[in-house]
Amino acid sequence: MSVLSPADKDAIREAYTAITDARGLTPRWGQRQMIAEVANTLALLAPAIDGPDSAGSPIAVIEAGTGTGKTIAYVIPALVMARVLNKRLIIATATVALQEQLVHKDLPDIKAGSGLDFSYVLAKGRRRYLCLSQLDRLMARESGGGQTMGLYPDEVAPTLARDALESYGLMLDALGRGDWDGDRDNWSAPIDDVDWLPVTADQGQCSGRRCPNIRNCSFYRARDGLQEADVVVTNHDLVLSDLALGGGAILPAPEDSIYIFDEGHHLPDKALNHFASFCRLPSTLSWLGDSRKALAKGAPLLTALPGLSAVLEPMSALFDDLQLRVQQIGEQAAVLMAGAGDFEEQLRFAGGIVPADLQQAATAIASQWSRLNGRLMTLEAGLDDALEDEGFASQRDELEAWQMAVGGMLVRAEGVLSLFKDFAADASEESPPRARWLRRRPDDEEMAIDFHCSHILAADILREQLWERAAGVVLTSATMTALGSFDRFRARSGVPEDGRYKIVVSPFDYSRATLHVPAMESEPSNAPAHTEELITQLPQLLDAREGSLVLFSSRRQMNDVYDGLPREWRDRILRQDDFSKQEIIRRHRETIDAGDGAVIFGLASFAEGVDLPGNYCQHVVIAKLPFAVPDNPVDAALAEWLEAQGRNAFMEISVPDAALKLVQASGRLLRTETDTGRVTLMDRRVLTRRYGRAILDSLPPFQRRIG
Known part of the structure; x- marks a missing residue:
């Protein structure tokens, strides 16, 4: 059985001590647990030099509770082991926000404070970069000197707007001066898809090294940088795209790579979407x-x-x-x-x-x-x-x-x-x-x-494309389990049973918060009555002086409740769809900073990945248990298949999924160790249904107030 060498242990320990000292942090027990789990998983790769090892797959699934400090906990051991094993480290996230945090904050901090010397780069797909050849031909077409045929009939407008042509001219000037690298995200002004896509190329349109603009190609310059960097930060979709092309087409080859999938609970659904056909x-x-x-x-x-x-x-x-x-x-x-x-x-x-x-x-x-x-x-x-x-x-x-x-x-x-x-x-x-x-x-x-057409489980896809090919894989997020078990994730992802599975408990004191299930006469199955009760109860439950987040599973119910509330409450509410998500959060923070109370009405996208620490969110209200809407054909097909085998699709799919989403939603409350507040669940089914106890027990150990 493989174990970490003393030298590897020392290197990891020294780097961790250095970063905690440099940042004035107190070492966390959960963080050290996670470091050990990542290091021991990747140490399984070492025996491959001498022959096969029966210790298990070098794949770890780690649920790291909020506040664990998981970025440090996976970066430091993975960096050390990648260097020892001569592998490249690929960190993939599900959201742009986390990618930017890694590249602009976390990795620079770790490099500055840990004593580890490493390079890193952000990897993006071709469509994020300007294609000079496409731009040349588009401009030639506009001047009457050529033709451009889009991949889709509506991809290239018959005549480009004047402001688009002006933008293209500015882009060419900026490229020529060296003031811009051709990356859409680094352009100084917003640009709509209708103007951007015609001046990009996908894999089929790219002529590669034969292109006359290859020396100035933004994508190939960025790609060449990927081959030199120790750490590549990217997203789940680009990893899946690379694997679909055989691996090594854009990113380093899977066999030479250690993958970290942050927000890893998204990977099975991402794989289903990526390999679906339409x-x-x-x-x-x-x-x-x-x-x-x-x-x-x-x-x-x-x-x-x-x-x-x-x-x-x-x-x-x-x-x-x-x-x-x-x-x-x-x-x-x-x-x-x-x-x-x-x-x-x-x-x-x-x-x-x-x-x-x-x-x-x-x-x-x-x-x-x-x-x-x-x-x-x-x-x-x-x-x-x-x-x-x-x-x-x-x-x-x-x-x-x-x-x-x-x-x-x-x-x-x-x-x-x-x-x-x-x-x-x-x-x-x-x-x-x-x-x-x-x-x-x-x-x-x-x-x-x-x-x-779509697979209904990503297990076979990921087994063939990733688990059997990658040198090593670590998947982590705050919600990898459902109902306290990894079974849901393992069934959907196909992660081998001999992989390593670990729950790292959050360091937060959940007794600082309360879970309240108020008395209600109706259940969500009676939507009109439940909506009326929400309209009646919310003004009494919400504190006008606080920052609150009210989460709905139904857009119709969200709008009906909003319309039914008194005018003074509607004036305090920022409702999803009225503004962008970023603008809602900005306005909410601005209102709280001014000393006033504010309320956000949101749907599923506000139940995950939203960070409103301290006074920005002291109360989370969840309108009902987040059971999936039954019109998703992939979920419906999966349920049908389970039922055909005599299994209970509701208990195997709906209940675990709802429990996981409820944990995510309630996780919007405590974001730092000093936060306090309450979660209010407006759904008595957690008390009246036989599955309710299991869902309640899967929540963090809040104080409970029933009635």
Whole structure:
């Protein structure tokens, strides 16, 4: 069994002592527990030099309660062990706010105070960086000197607004002077997506090292920095994108990397979203038409390239055929949606089983679409060859433009093919089955229908892409367990059972706060009566002099309660949707700083990741237990699958999920060791239902006041 070497222990201990001394911190027991857990997990990698070890997987899942100081607790041991093992450290977060905190505050502080010498860099996707080649072609188009074809029909406006052109000119000037690095987040003024996306490139559109602007490419400059840094800070989505590309395409290779997933409870859902497939029928039809016209216009140039005449010749008919097939499958989908009811926005197929005629149509489209993809790949390869051929040097600009356009076509085509393959698949061979559904969008177009397919558990995805490949992984957050167990997370994520699991208790004194479940005559199942009671009770429960956060699970209930309150209370309330989240928090803090009371009305996004310490939040009111809305097709498909096995989906999914969300919501109260206050839960089901005791017991040990 692997153990930490004395030298490794000393290095970690010395760095931890140095940082606590430098920052005047008192060493925390929970923090030291977490340091030991991370170090011992990564020490399992050491025996791989001499042979296999049966001590377990080098994967740790650590629930670190609020106030643990988990950033220091994972950075210091992971840095030391990464250096010993000659691995790169990748820290991935779920939110931009935490990434910025790591890069601009936490890592500089640790570097300055710990005695550890390391470099770090923030990694972002291609779409966060300006593409000079795209900008050149866009400006040429505006001056009448070229054409630009977007990846999506609506991606590039027919004519750019004057202020967009002025912004592009300023960007070019700033790049030329060296005052800007091409990173959208570092640009001095806000820029809308409609103006930004046309001057960026995705993987398919990027010509890579052949690009004439490669020396000045913002993305490649940033990427080259990733290969040199000891620590790469990024987000969950970019890690998943890199893994989907085979690993090592953007970030260091998984086999050479130690991953830390902060806010790690989000990773399974992020993986589901990332590997899901979808197709918007109206935009797909438009894209097929636009692509056919574009290739017809480019035929004089493209057919002159070796071997491409035979590739292009049948493509016009192939596009027409696919347009007809997509039109027909859209009509089939519309009939199915109509059968579901005029007011139904989505139709989920039970057991993931698509009706036979729709499955047959998807199979036929997938077959034809594969032919389209094959021809686009051949076309792209021919353009690549021509760009390497000195004989076409005079046409280089045009060839590069087409290389980017065809690369974009291929990326779009691969996404659509994935969806139709998923709809053509035999669901009876899947265990668990995938969720497949149609969604009708409120557009004027006749076929405003989207096709969707998703795994219902991320376990297989993450096992194949991450757990079996990464050198080591640490996942941590304040809410990795549900009902006091890691079972929920393990089932969704597929983390091996022989991984290490640890709960590090928060150092906060929860007896400084009270959990209040007031007497109520109604339950949330009777929504009108429950809403009326909230309207009646909130003015008595809230203190007009305090900072309060009222959390709702339903936007309708939030608005109904707001509308039903007296005017003097409405004037104190900052309601979600009236302003941005950041603006609401800013105004709330400003009001409290002025010595007045303030109340925030928010939904799920305010129940997690919101930091309002001290007087900013002395009272959290939770309108009802946060059971998931039952219209999520992935959750519904998972529940259906469990029920088919004779299991209780409500107890296995709904109750643990609600318990976890309740812990997150109540966690908005105590943010520092000196905070006090109360949590009020306006839902008596924690007392009247048999699952209520388990949910109550999963909450921090607040003092309790019932009635």
